[in-house]
Amino acid sequence: MIVVIDYNVGNVKSVCNAFQHIGCDVKLSCEPKEIEDAAGLVLPGVAAFGYAVSALGTTAELIKKVALSGKPLLGICVGFQMLFEKSSEYGEHNGLGLVSGNVIPIPSEQTVPHMGWNQVKMPEAMNLFAGLGSEKHFYFAHSFYAEVNDSEAKVAFTDYGFDLPASVQKANIYGTQFHPEKSGQVGLKVLKNFAQLCKGTNS
Amino acid sequence: MLATRIIPCLDVKDNRVVKGVHFLNLRDAGDPVELGARYSEDGADELVFLDITATIRSRKTIIELIEKVAENVFIPFTVGGGIQTVEQIDELLRSGAEKVSVNTAAVQNPNLITEAAKRFGNQCVVLAIDTRRSKEHSNNWQVCVKAGSEPTDIDAVEWAAEGERLGAGEILLTSMDADGTKAGYDIEITKAVTEAVNIPVIASGGAGKLEHLYEAIVDGGADAVLMASITHFENYTLNQMKEYLAGRGIPVNL
Numbered sequence: 252m253i254v255v256i257d258y259n260v261g262n263v264k265s266v267c268n269a270f271q272h273i274g275c276d277v278k279l280s281c282e283p284k285e286i287e288d289a290a291g292l293v294l295p296g297v298a299a300f301g302y303a304v305s306a307l308g309t310t311a312e313l314i315k316k317v318a319l320s321g322k323p324l325l326g327i328c329v330g331f332q333m334l335f336e337k338s339s340e341y342g343e344h345n346g347l348g349l350v351s352g353n354v355i356p357i358p359s360e361q362t363v364p365h366m367g368w369n370q371v372k373m374p375e376a377m378n379l380f381a382g383l384g385s386e387k388h389f390y391f392a393h394s395f396y397a398e399v400n401d402s403e404a405k406v407a408f409t410d411y412g413f414d415l416p417a418s419v420q421k422a423n424i425y426g427t428q429f430h431p432e433k434s435g436q437v438g439l440k441v442l443k444n445f446a447q448l449c450k451g452t453n454s
Numbered sequence: 455m456l457a458t459r460i461i462p463c464l465d466v467k468d469n470r471v472v473k474g475v476h477f478l479n480l481r482d483a484g485d486p487v488e489l490g491a492r493y494s495e496d497g498a499d500e501l502v503f504l505d506i507t508a509t510i511r512s513r514k515t516i517i518e519l520i521e522k523v524a525e526n527v528f529i530p531f532t533v534g535g536g537i538q539t540v541e542q543i544d545e546l547l548r549s550g551a552e553k554v555s556v557n558t559a560a561v562q563n564p565n566l567i568t569e570a571a572k573r574f575g576n577q578c579v580v581l582a583i584d585t586r587r588s589k590e591h592s593n594n595w596q597v598c599v600k601a602g603s604e605p606t607d608i609d610a611v612e613w614a615a616e617g618e619r620l621g622a623g624e625i626l627l628t629s630m631d632a633d634g635t636k637a638g639y640d641i642e643i644t645k646a647v648t649e650a651v652n653i654p655v656i657a658s659g660g661a662g663k664l665e666h667l668y669e670a671i672v673d674g675g676a677d678a679v680l681m682a683s684i685t686h687f688e689n690y691t692l693n694q695m696k697e698y699l700a701g702r703g704i705p706v707n708l
Contacts, residue, residue: 260547264548264549264550265524265552268524268528269528271525272525298573298574299571299572299574299575302572302573302574329575340575341572359652362677363576363652364575364623364653364654365456366623366654367456367457367499367654368457368459368499368707388457390529392530392552392553392577392623393575394623410455411456430530432528433528433529433530433552434528435529436528438528
């Protein structure tokens, strides 16, 4: 069972619909027991960072604990940003600190938010992109981005006037700045790959 | 590089997709869930659903509709029409919408844009502007509210810039003069707005031929083009549109 963390922010349902569509056993929940028993966790997020962090509340510690126990965790969009240490969106807020780096505004020379379909260069070594080739369009919608500063993390980039981190992988911690659940067939394949990784944990 | 977005718009009334001319004389265009799923399979980059009835009774209907759409559509979609509160926005996002568009309520209470942006992020908040060339001052475009039925004294270009300052992540700019005419987008107002803001602008109203899309993007500076009649009634596929634009050097997600 994959648990999508329900913490009262927008768009959690789309993630569940996408997992259901690809035939996954998925549940939207914020119950500690279900989170602990999950085969993998998905931290979605359509919200401002500070709001998301405070809405997550004490569940944050539990997610960290489960992730550090080795179960796959996938952060999406603001959920991806929350994997990092800090964000400066509407004031300074602490994230989960699972991956080193900070969330900062997209430089104002670019159109902000970065919204729409952008091409991601996918390193072969990243599990989420298995079987997808080297470059595909994914759907992005965000105004802040994660500056990754973690030597243990593999990073996939997209070009937005600069190399913008589109996805990270650090051991069992995964994240996508783009929305796989809104990126058509290509995005569904990313979720399938994550579901496959969850099966590997055998819970 | 970001692909230029092609966005079919589904105006929904009494659970049917409809399309008119200058916001009037509505014609039936099909079932919203079926049409949405078809467009997303056909290669749409996004969809926009506008509840043009936007009454208290239609609110429940639109939520049920959005839930059905979300089960079948794996591309982003925006929902608009009659949204007045942050709670309503929350409900729509929880039903599966990626973004919401606000129009009349934002004019009446501009703070709604800021509240929504703070809670859900700027990228969730689309400021929809329905505008027409002012009868008194032909260099000005006036903002109209209540599905275009009520003109205001607000200048569309200034309102777009103000919307950006308030926290809107995107402008959906509809020319009422061009709407449904299939005679081309209003390039003048599109250009004026794209030059006045740094957030993405979706050009809307008037698409009838493939070159109209190109004009809105290149001459108008639009980041995305929205269309209804051209896809509902003219049988251009989204793939045809994208191949045409790609052939003329526009980056698209083919």
